[in-house]
Amino acid sequence: MTKLRIGLLGTGPWAGYTQAPALAAHPEAEFTGVWGRRPEAAATLADTHGVKAYDDVDALIEASDAIAFALPPDVQAPLAARAAAAGRHLLMDKPVATTVAGAREVATAAAETGVASVVFCTMRFAAGTAPWIAEQAAAGGWLTAHAQWLGSLYAADSDSPFAASPWRREKGGLWDVGPHALSVLLPVLGDVTGLTALRGSADTVHLALRHASGASSTATLSLSTPQAASGTAVELVGERGRVAMPLGGDAIGSFRSAVDALIESARSGDAHACDVRFGLRITEILAEAEERLA
Incomplete structure (x- = not known):
């Protein structure tokens, strides 16, 4: 089957250590490029893996079937909602957002367009756990x-x-x-x-x-x-x-399994148990805990 084209938003340590190498090596994914808030960091990461660095986030969304995220949660959430509204599948980092409103916006956009989503909670994808x-x-x-x-x-x-x-x-x-x-x-x-x-x-x-x-x-x-x-x-x-x-289980291998899960969900149409709705529920629980601590 045709490879799933996946773009990466984010250029920090987690993107460099985990997402980018996993996407570049995945046999069923085509790593389409990198966008970051620091263009020089995006260029460096893209050069390392032989892909294109994008200055325009919407251009990378347009060039991809799915978007992977390695961004702070409250930067990630509105961009994920934007990608979902454009019909792109989502491979998000945890937490989806640190506000219920932010997480709900992503979940609503994904539901309205029917895109697949996976939230990379490492233990749900690591080989040992x-x-x-x-x-x-x-x-x-x-x-x-x-x-x-x-x-x-x-x-x-x-x-x-x-x-x-x-x-x-x-x-x-x-x-x-x-x-x-x-x-x-x-x-x-x-x-x-x-x-x-x-x-x-x-x-x-x-x-x-x-x-x-x-x-x-x-x-x-x-x-x-x-x-x-x-x-x-x-x-x-x-x-x-x-x-x-x-x-047990290394970060790159765990992220590769998360990519597997997204590809399977995108192809089958079946929701993954660790999708954006689950991510929303986690945000709701943590927001309630934060309120009680306050």
Whole structure:
């Protein structure tokens, strides 16, 4: 079948490390080009992968069947709505937006034009975690779950290139790693029907969630953990005892799987479980948590 033409919006570290190399190497995708808010960065990234750098975002949208995003969420959302309105499929980063209105605008545009969409919540596509999530969701019988997403972007000993991100600095762990935790908890335990939120040190946030299945969960989210204490863990507790989420899968391979999912959804017309509607629900939950913290 004809390759899906995919353009990339964004030129930051995540685009350079993950999206661009995955798109360039994907056997069923044609990497059509790069647009960025910094033209010189777009030119450098495009040259690295032998594609065209675009000065006009609408020209890249016009030249593509789908658009992948590596932009801050509230820059991403209006451009995604614009691309969807033009009939382009969407491969979005998480969170879709940090406002419910912004996320809803994208979801509405995608629904009106019937385009396919996938939100790149890494654990839903990583080789080590995606099958595990599906297995635990099918098994059921869970009483509670405990998730920790502890990053060290803002630790004193951090040298992460993502620490320079203004939106992460403003929004903290709730919005950056919160979508990862919810992308695991929701398919296993069901939608969130109630929540409480409490601040810890620095940007650390603790969430307590009630789910549609009757189960409850907690999530601790941070970008300011010392490197020695950072890490990710999810433990489910239920009829089968305690089950811990395995880790594994590189970022490029995970993004390649997300591209696979978008291509399949675009060709079949079947919505993916981790689509923009799911992204909207994550934004709604995190916005409610933010309100409670305020």
